[in-house]
Amino acid sequence: MAVYVYKFGGTSIGSVERIQAVAEKVKLTHDQGDQVVVVVSAMSGETNRLTDLATQIQNKPVSREMDVLLSTGEQVTVALLSMALNELGCPACSYTGSQVRIETDSTHTKARIKRIDDAKIHADLNAGKVVVVAGFQGVDEHGNITTLGRGGSDTTAVALAAVLKADECHIYTDVDGVYTTDPRVEPKARRLDKITFEEMLEMSSLGSKILQIRSVEFAGKYNVALRVLSSFSEGRGTLITYEEPAVEQALISGIAFNKDEAKLTITGVPDIPGAASKILGPVADANIEVDMIIQNIADDATTDFTFTVHRNDFEAAKSILTGACKELGARAVTTDNSIVKISIVGVGMRSHAGIACKMFKALADEMINIKMISTSEIKISVVVEEKYLELAVRTLHAAFELDQELPEVAG
Amino acid sequence: MAVYVYKFGGTSIGSVERIQAVAEKVKLTHDQGDQVVVVVSAMSGETNRLTDLATQIQNKPVSREMDVLLSTGEQVTVALLSMALNELGCPACSYTGSQVRIETDSTHTKARIKRIDDAKIHADLNAGKVVVVAGFQGVDEHGNITTLGRGGSDTTAVALAAVLKADECHIYTDVDGVYTTDPRVEPKARRLDKITFEEMLEMSSLGSKILQIRSVEFAGKYNVALRVLSSFSEGRGTLITYEEPAVEQALISGIAFNKDEAKLTITGVPDIPGAASKILGPVADANIEVDMIIQNIADDATTDFTFTVHRNDFEAAKSILTGACKELGARAVTTDNSIVKISIVGVGMRSHAGIACKMFKALADEMINIKMISTSEIKISVVVEEKYLELAVRTLHAAFELDQELPEVAG
Numbered sequence: 157m158a159v160y161v162y163k164f165g166g167t168s169i170g171s172v173e174r175i176q177a178v179a180e181k182v183k184l185t186h187d188q189g190d191q192v193v194v195v196v197s198a199m200s201g202e203t204n205r206l207t208d209l210a211t212q213i214q215n216k217p218v219s220r221e222m223d224v225l226l227s228t229g230e231q232v233t234v235a236l237l238s239m240a241l242n243e244l245g246c247p248a249c250s251y252t253g254s255q256v257r258i259e260t261d262s263t264h265t266k267a268r269i270k271r272i273d274d275a276k277i278h279a280d281l282n283a284g285k286v287v288v289v290a291g292f293q294g295v296d297e298h299g300n301i302t303t304l305g306r307g308g309s310d311t312t313a314v315a316l317a318a319v320l321k322a323d324e325c326h327i328y329t330d331v332d333g334v335y336t337t338d339p340r341v342e343p344k345a346r347r348l349d350k351i352t353f354e355e356m357l358e359m360s361s362l363g364s365k366i367l368q369i370r371s372v373e374f375a376g377k378y379n380v381a382l383r384v385l386s387s388f389s390e391g392r393g394t395l396i397t398y399e400e401p402a403v404e405q406a407l408i409s410g411i412a413f414n415k416d417e418a419k420l421t422i423t424g425v426p427d428i429p430g431a432a433s434k435i436l437g438p439v440a441d442a443n444i445e446v447d448m449i450i451q452n453i454a455d456d457a458t459t460d461f462t463f464t465v466h467r468n469d470f471e472a473a474k475s476i477l478t479g480a481c482k483e484l485g486a487r488a489v490t491t492d493n494s495i496v497k498i499s500i501v502g503v504g505m506r507s508h509a510g511i512a513c514k515m516f517k518a519l520a521d522e523m524i525n526i527k528m529i530s531t532s533e534i535k536i537s538v539v540v541e542e543k544y545l546e547l548a549v550r551t552l553h554a555a556f557e558l559d560q561e562l563p564e565v566a567g
Numbered sequence: 568m569a570v571y572v573y574k575f576g577g578t579s580i581g582s583v584e585r586i587q588a589v590a591e592k593v594k595l596t597h598d599q600g601d602q603v604v605v606v607v608s609a610m611s612g613e614t615n616r617l618t619d620l621a622t623q624i625q626n627k628p629v630s631r632e633m634d635v636l637l638s639t640g641e642q643v644t645v646a647l648l649s650m651a652l653n654e655l656g657c658p659a660c661s662y663t664g665s666q667v668r669i670e671t672d673s674t675h676t677k678a679r680i681k682r683i684d685d686a687k688i689h690a691d692l693n694a695g696k697v698v699v700v701a702g703f704q705g706v707d708e709h710g711n712i713t714t715l716g717r718g719g720s721d722t723t724a725v726a727l728a729a730v731l732k733a734d735e736c737h738i739y740t741d742v743d744g745v746y747t748t749d750p751r752v753e754p755k756a757r758r759l760d761k762i763t764f765e766e767m768l769e770m771s772s773l774g775s776k777i778l779q780i781r782s783v784e785f786a787g788k789y790n791v792a793l794r795v796l797s798s799f800s801e802g803r804g805t806l807i808t809y810e811e812p813a814v815e816q817a818l819i820s821g822i823a824f825n826k827d828e829a830k831l832t833i834t835g836v837p838d839i840p841g842a843a844s845k846i847l848g849p850v851a852d853a854n855i856e857v858d859m860i861i862q863n864i865a866d867d868a869t870t871d872f873t874f875t876v877h878r879n880d881f882e883a884a885k886s887i888l889t890g891a892c893k894e895l896g897a898r899a900v901t902t903d904n905s906i907v908k909i910s911i912v913g914v915g916m917r918s919h920a921g922i923a924c925k926m927f928k929a930l931a932d933e934m935i936n937i938k939m940i941s942t943s944e945i946k947i948s949v950v951v952e953e954k955y956l957e958l959a960v961r962t963l964h965a966a967f968e969l970d971q972e973l974p975e976v977a978g
Contacts, residue, residue: 172620172623172624175624176624206643209583209643209647210646210647210650212583213583213586213587213647213650213651213654214650214651214653214654217650218649218650218653220660221646221647221649221650221653221661222646222650224642224645224646224649224661224663225642225643225646225647225650227642228639228642228643231635231636231638231639231642232617232620232636232639234635235621235632235633235635235636236620236621236624236632236636238629238632238635239621239624239625239628239629239632239633239636240624240625242625242629242632243624243625249631250631250632250635252635252712254665255710255711255712276710299666299687300666301663301666
């Protein structure tokens with residue numbers, strides 16, 4: 157007997173028919189004698205409907221009340237899914253985050269899970285029931301309803317899998333796994349059977365928005381075997397593991413990219429301690445998320461400092477930087493808001509210095525100019541002009557032979 | 568400083584604009600330095616929307632899950648109303664039934680309140696906040712979400728008023744008080760300034776569906792001063808008190824009526840012990856609610872037994888009665904499904920034997936034939952042909968001078 161945690165997102169349970177289909181899928185596992193905990197999000201559209209009601213009343217709704225409001229979305233789906241399971245003759249019981257209970261800190265709208273009481277879940281599972289848990293929500297020590305922020309249902313699923321020591325945590329979504337890159341850009345993109353947590357983290361943050369980053373971190377930390385599958389089709393999806401890759405594993409697992417980036421450079425910054433924080437401090441204060449940060453080695457007594465932000469934050473960041481430029485006595489601010497970031501990701505690249513070289517050469521062969529470079533242990537990112545996005549992704553996909561099926565390797 | 572519990576139903580908070588209007592009304596009281604607890608229902612239409620989703624999945628949805636589902640309706644409104652109050656600069660905090668906590672028994676979909684923990688409410692009120700509580704819902708001792716059944720928000724309001732020893736419990740609705748009869752039938756109907764709990768109980772159960780019966784019982788039991796007011800207009804509404812009427816009080820307070828009644832008679836029932844239960848047992852088993860029950864004194868060795876049911880249950884009741892007739896060896900079943908029940912209600916009638924006589928004579932003067940009569944201490948009900956409804960109500964309204972304004976009497 158295995159223990160599974162299944163998570164279904166909004167589109168997977170967006171209608172009565174979809175909820176019934178999910179119930180059928182869950183029942184199959186239950187009928188095999190396995191234990192299943194199902195975590196569900198709000199029906200697609202519901203969170204937006206509720207948010208819209210709230211913002212008609214308050215521009216910035218009180219965050220405590222926002223959590224009370226939004227948490228009703230999952231509460232509706234757990235009830236409906238539990239009904240659908242019971243209707244199929246599969247005994248089931250629903251729980252809200254407060255009921256489980258999933259205790260979080262008190263940071264409304266983006267709370268963090270502190271502990272989970274699994275007593276009720278164990279009792280129900282042992283009584284032969286499917287347990288349906290509302291994702292995305294919890295309760296603080298004072299009994300206030302909290303939510304974990306967008307994508308928090310993934311985190312709920314992984315946290316429950318960790319506590320229950322589940323054999324696998326299945327994240328059902330509208331894609332059938334993790335691909336070597338976005339199939340809409342490179343039709344030859346191939347589904348990966350396995351990917352490591354570290355690679356998945358880099359892929360997630362770089363634009364392959366299949367799983368919420370926090371849930372992947374969580375899964376890695378607690379050794380939860382995550383599997384990404386489609387709720388609309390059959391197939392085994394992609395297993396996200398914490399295993400080291402076998403030697404035959406490809407050096408590169410995939411290619412991620414971020415559209416909608418903008419780049420800002422401040423040149424001639426006096427090379428004194430604290431300059432970087434004086435530049436980034438006001439940016440952070442304005443709640444602008446910074447992606448890449450690059451500072452070259454100082455030349456004379458000055459240095460150049462570049463960072464990228466989402467294009468929505470471009471104007472705000474530019475105006476802040478112009479102020480900082482004056483204050484620091486720097487030379488000038490130059491910007492570019494038509495760039496994209498492309499990254500190759502792979503645990504296998506760790507000891508292979510030749511990978512970067514191969515990447516840069518492949519791009520150069522297509523006359524694609526590289527504007528910025530940044531690397532981590534398992535990732536190399538370049539910033540190029542927006543118009544080269546598709547060409548660059550396809551070029552790299554071919555250069556690293558990602559369309560080639562690999563021989564199945566024992567784990 | 569006074570303590571008030573205000574209750575607003577679905578139409579009173581059916582839109583963002585209505586919620587904002589309610590917030591304004593509540594703020595006025597708060598600004599006067601009084602303490603206010605607001606109980607709200609789900610937005611109008613929401614309970615039907617959720618019920619519809621559920622019945623698409625299960626003909627008879629699991630009642631535990633139905634409660635999880637339906638309780639989201641009020642959870643949405645408490646959050647939105649709390650936001651609206653905060654937006655007006657009036658500090659407010661929302662609570663679900665589980666959070667308060669309002670503990671009930673485990674009878675899902677029609678639970679009864681067992682106890683209320685008012686610690687959080689008192690703390691918030693003393694901190695100068697308005698407390699917004701979800702009506703209609705509670706939690707059982709195992710942490711399961713329960714609901715109190717249709718109209719349960721009234722019960723929540725009255726129960727909170729009792730626990731908090733509130734000065735008054737205001738039930739805001741779409742009518743501006745309790746009338747001597749339905750103004751749609753008799754335009755001369757007059758709003759009552761006061762009515763006793765006992766009269767209100769009779770008025771409620773007889774068709775003036777302003778308040779849920781259980782909440783009126785509750786209010787009487789715990790001496791909660793209830794006031795029915797309109798949330799759409801100004802005015803003092805009708806106060807429902809437990810005071811005895813002053814001597815000058817009118818004998819009759821109002822005229823209630825039930826449309827959609829049907830009458831079933833079984834004649835020639837052997838006059839033996841247990842006959843009545845053999846007739847009504849199967850009717851009750853079929854969940855058919857019986858209203859009036861009349862059995863005349865036995866004539867020879869047989870008796871006639873008559874009862875009334877809602878017209879929706881007429882065919883089912885008829886078929887059950889036909890079976891019972893054979894089994895009991897009774898003579899025949901006769902039925903009439905085009906009747907109405909009309910009742911005069913008044914605490915003042917207790918010691919006045921002439922009231923019934925006056926009622927019957929007024930009807931006879933209009934050639935309205937009385938088919939059944941039933942009385943209680945403060946009520947006399949008659950069943951007449953459906954076509955006489957309006958005429959009978961107006962005739963009685965005039966006969967008992969209910970359109971006459973009474974001199975204000977000290978309580």
